[in-house]
Amino acid sequence: LMSSLPSVQKVVLIRETGGLEVLRFEDNFPVPEISSDEILIKNKYAGINYIESYFRKGIYPAEKPYLLGREASGVVVARGDNVDKFQVGDKVAYLSGNTFAQYTKIAQDKQILKLPETTTDDHMKQYAALMVQGLTALTFVNDAYSVQKGDFVLLYAAAGGAGLAFNQLLKQKGAHTIAVASTDDKLQLARDYGAEYFINSQKDDILAKVMEYTNGEGVDAAFDSVGKDTFEITLSALKRKGTFVSFGNASGPVPPLNIGRLSPKNIKLLRPQLFAYVTGADDWERYSKEFVRLVDSDLLTAKIFGVYPLENYKDAAELMEARKTVGKLLLEIP
Numbered sequence: 001l002m003s004s005l006p007s008v009q010k011v012v013l014i015r016e017t018g019g020l021e022v023l024r025f026e027d028n029f030p031v032p033e034i035s036s037d038e039i040l041i042k043n044k045y046a047g048i049n050y051i052e053s054y055f056r057k058g059i060y061p062a063e064k065p066y067l068l069g070r071e072a073s074g075v076v077v078a079r080g081d082n083v084d085k086f087q088v089g090d091k092v093a094y095l096s097g098n099t100f101a102q103y104t105k106i107a108q109d110k111q112i113l114k115l116p117e118t119t120t121d122d123h124m125k126q127y128a129a130l131m132v133q134g135l136t137a138l139t140f141v142n143d144a145y146s147v148q149k150g151d152f153v154l155l156y157a158a159a160g161g162a163g164l165a166f167n168q169l170l171k172q173k174g175a176h177t178i179a180v181a182s183t184d185d186k187l188q189l190a191r192d193y194g195a196e197y198f199i200n201s202q203k204d205d206i207l208a209k210v211m212e213y214t215n216g217e218g219v220d221a222a223f224d225s226v227g228k229d230t231f232e233i234t235l236s237a238l239k240r241k242g243t244f245v246s247f248g249n250a251s252g253p254v255p256p257l258n259i260g261r262l263s264p265k266n267i268k269l270l271r272p273q274l275f276a277y278v279t280g281a282d283d284w285e286r287y288s289k290e291f292v293r294l295v296d297s298d299l300l301t302a303k304i305f306g307v308y309p310l311e312n313y314k315d316a317a318e319l320m321e322a323r324k325t326v327g328k329l330l331l332e333i334p
């Protein structure tokens, strides 16, 4: 069956770190060969995430050439001899590297969802859109900090892809979300997805607003993906015994910290990544079931900002990094 597949494919990769100019679309990259425990997936949609910019800039290390992408939906086109969980023709959505490509290989026991044969094109988009950002929100509001009804929660980048997923799940848990975003239009969108309080980071004093909204107490938890620029503000905005979930570097990485800074208010500080919450078989089983339930019942939906041809990834990345996007950007794979 492998013989009916092409030997080369179209991909988006980097051969060196740098600005947008190092992004390359290539059309003669080898199609991976699968081992006995792996399947080969023909990708249909791949989700764009802010993390690609970290690999490109060198904030996160990667061996070159490095194929970008961390999630996709598509169809199984080949399987190894020992594969028993998937068949050729199965629709799937999955978490893995190297998805800005026509074909991706993955071991059958990794983070793969088998989707019903009846899955619509719209749901193929939703699954590609939500694997990273939806599962991040789901695992973080349960595992990084177990959000309780009535909690006040500070959420940055609240109209972004991850932000809109967090808004929906925080609302379902009965928390009061204080949304931070850079424009009033973005804040309006955060409201549509469940936020109750709003801070425009370009006009408002973030800390003063948090204190106003919480009667001077501060928040129970903060989900801060901005990193460097907001670390001190977030630390000050937490209440005594609050939880600081630092999970991104949109403004740059948080500099090294003297842990004594956490003592005055007995703050819990985490720096989690999605992957480490879903690599255990039990965790994946539990979270993937809940994730599918939420997506299939439209309790967790992605707002699709745009679907770009694979070869136009650079345009999408440029908009995203200029903070001109809301919700999710997808790539359509030829």
Ligand code: NDP
Pocket: 048, 049, 050, 051, 132, 133, 136, 157, 158, 159, 160, 161, 162, 163, 180, 181, 182, 183, 186, 201, 225, 226, 247, 248, 249, 250, 251, 252, 272, 273, 274, 275, 320, 321, 322, 323, 324, 325, 326, 327
């Ligand atoms: P988004 O769609 O949220 O885009 C990033 C947003 O960050 C921008 O729209 C912008 O919103 C905000 N931002 C704040 N400061 C800056 C800045 N200095 N430069 C650029 N943007 C800035 O992306 P994602 O949903 O993909 O990811 C959101 C964040 O969550 C990222 O930091 C990402 O790395 C992190 N993340 C971490 C995961 C993990 O496992 N640790 C998993 C998934 C996401 P605004 O203009 O409103 O401020």
